[in-house]
Amino acid sequence: AQKITQTQPGMFVQEKEAVTLDCTYDTSDPSYGLFWYKQPSSGEMIFLIYQGSYDQQNATEGRYSLNFQKARKSANLVISASQLGDSAMYFCAMREGYNAGNNRKLIWGLGTSLAVNP
Amino acid sequence: DTGVSQDPRHKITKRGQNVTFRCDPISEHNRLYWYRQTLGQGPEFLTYFQNEAQLEKSRLLSDRFSAERPKGSFSTLEIQRTEQGDSAMYLCASRAVQGVTGELFFGEGSRLTVL
Numbered sequence: 001a002q003k004i005t006q007t008q009p010g011m012f013v014q015e016k017e018a019v020t021l022d023c024t025y026d027t028s029d030p031s032y033g034l035f036w037y038k039q040p041s042s043g044e045m046i047f048l049i050y051q052g053s054y055d056q057q058n059a060t061e062g063r064y065s066l067n068f069q070k071a072r073k074s075a076n077l078v079i080s081a082s083q084l085g086d087s088a089m090y091f092c093a094m095r096e097g098y099n100a101g102n103n104r105k106l107i108w109g110l111g112t113s114l115a116v117n118p
Numbered sequence: 119d120t121g122v123s124q125d126p127r128h129k130i131t132k133r134g135q136n137v138t139f140r141c142d143p144i145s146e147h148n149r150l151y152w153y154r155q156t157l158g159q160g161p162e163f164l165t166y167f168q169n170e171a172q173l174e175k176s177r178l179l180s181d182r183f184s185a186e187r188p189k190g191s192f193s194t195l196e197i198q199r200t201e202q203g204d205s206a207m208y209l210c211a212s213r214a215v216q217g218v219t220g221e222l223f224f225g226e227g228s229r230l231t232v233l
Contacts, residue, residue: 033220044224047223052219106163108159
């Protein structure tokens with residue numbers, strides 16, 4: 001069974017508007033971490049934001065925020081005030097276990113392609 | 119800090135040839151990872167190093183694949199007798215040991231095309 005599900009293969013958004021990219025996960029481990037990465041056409045994976053399973057507040061990093069709903073096992077990425085440079089693939093990933101060493105076993109979704117229209 | 123760099127960025131080879139990719143991690147990062155990414159998929163873990171020690175290898179890493187990190191700095195990934203199924207983007211990432219988050223810093227990848 002897929003552990004990270006990104007149900008939106010492609011999304012469009014108008015420049016300056018907000019967009020939400022969906023991610024649901026499945027784990028029986030009470031300790032886990034959730035990551036969002038951006039992959040532009042150049043190929044580099046760029047870390048955006050992290051949410052730990054025990055974090056009390058939703059993570060925020062500049063224009064990025066993570067809508068973490070633990071009971072629903074969802075970790076949606078919200079990008080506010082979209083910019084043309086936000087056009088890229090976006091991947092959700094999960095690390096099971098609290099130990100950061102388990103990053104070797106990051107489980108990745110299939111990604112969502114975001115296109116920002118001028 | 120120049121980030122993680124990978125070389126070459128693109129490699130086209132004929133089936134049966136050997137190829138080698140190089141990764142230079144962020145200098146103070148002692149953990150280095152190799153991933154493979156095919157079109158429409160997320161990255162798949164191949165192997166990782168802590169300093170010069172290779173601590174884990176995925177079952178995806180067949181005996182045609184070998185990775186080294188001889189001095190705990192740069193790493194190489196060699197694929198022998200390439201097959202068309204090896205065509206993919208090979209991503210290298212590094213991270214520091216400290217911290218709970220432990221986010222990975224990726225290079226721009228080496229794209230392999232096997233004809």
